[in-house]
Amino acid sequence: MKSSNKTKQPGKRNIVGLGLVSMFNDIASEMVYPIIPIFLTTFLGVPVAIVGVIEGIAEATASILKVFSGWLSDRLRHRKSFVAAGYTLSAIAKIVLSVAASWLYVLFARFIDRFGKGVRTSARDALIADSASPETRGAAFGLHRALDTAGAVVGPLLALVLLHFLDNKYSLIFLLASIPAFVGVGILLLAVKEPRHESQKSVFKLKFSLRSFSKPYKIFLLVNVLFALGNSSDAFLILRTQSLGYTATGAVLLYVVFNSFYSLLSYPFGKLSDRFGARPILIASFLLFAIVYAGFGIASNGLILWILFPMYGLYMAMSEGISKAYISNLVPSETRATAIGLFYTSTGIVTFFSSFIAGLLWNYIGVSAPFYFGAVCSLIATVVFISNND
Secondary structure, eight states: OHHHHHHHHHHHHHHHHHHHHHHHHHHHHHHHGGGHHHIIIIISOOOHHHHHHHHHHHHHHHHHHHHHHHHHHHHHTOOHHHHHHHHHHHHHHHHHHTTOOSHHHHHHHHHHHHHHHHHHHHHHHHHHHHTSOGGGHHHHHHHHHHHHHHHHHHHHHHHHHHHHHTTSOHHHHHHHTHHHHHHHHHHHHHHOOOOOOOOSTTGGGOOOOGGGSOHHHHHHHHHHHHHHTTOOOTHHHHHHHHHTTOOHHHHHHHHHHHHHHHHHHHHHHHHHHHHHOHHHHHHHHHHHHHHHHHHHHHOOSGGGHHHHHHHHHHHHHHHHHHHHHHHHTTSOGGGHHHHHHHHHHHHHHHHHHHHHHHHHHHHHTOTTHHHHHHHHHHHHHHHHHHHOOO
16 A cells, blocks of 8 residues: 555656646746737737738647657657756747747747647646546646646736836746746756656557557547637637727736636546546537637627636636546557647647638638637537547
8 A cells, every 4th residue: 555655646746746837837828928919910010810820830830749749758758858848948939039020030939939839748748647547637637727727827917917017018028928937947857757657668669650549539539620620729819809899908807817717627627527527528618619609709799708708718627638638548658648649730730720711711701700610610520529429
């Protein structure tokens, strides 16, 4: 019994430690993310379509890398080095962003930031899964998402304070955002340990092939690709607030409300998924997304956004961590980071086209068009998921 407790305890410390690392990184990221679209469109004067291109390239970069970094993490049986490198790159990106004089600088900074995310995310999620039992993975990922998103509440609030007292000096805010990012890197290096892995002999025979994965995993992959086609960057949600008359401060406050609900509900829903299963909660999340996006499309009064943003936070709490726990229980440990990475990469490639399409729909059809499109894609994905119950 004593030896069992000793093996479990470092795992718990890893989960909390990685949650704190993500929290500080998200404080940094969310200090800049909600104001980047405003910085681009008002300060630099670029069209919304360029915002879509930047976000599409940034997210696609992260997602394409995730499968390769995940595969390398499985092959080398080492997670922490990938996680540390990724978080360090994202911290450096804030410094690059602080000297942005054109949208190309912003693109480069976002590229570095998302490159770091691509390097770290699959290995980090596999490390969380490795540090928890199958029966508690929903709670583990839920706790991580709760801490991560708590940073997304603090970050925008800090941005609001800094916008006020620094008189909209965006460059200085971007530079200050690098401080919590580097604090997160320090916590990672000091508090998180590489778990002991089993025999490495079979790992080096690992081949990069979709055939080695189970049918339920491949179905879930397909469902999320269909869903991602309509799930454009959250930058369009920020721009939607502006189209309904909100200032930069109002937009950031709505974003804080969204992240507050996301953070508070992630852990409870993670525990619910451990008890009742991830699948029904994921199906409900797809349906909720369709309702929320339809609401963003229909909205003609800014007041409804105070309902839609909390609902969007509820959707995230029901999907983000739980989807990773669901995948982790569908695949063995030796291919876990690869499976998570493939999930990220496949959906991320589609996300590039989704953000690009959303920018075109916004510019040439209307501000509601991207949201109606997203709602339809979510409903199609839900039907496919429900009809393939293996």
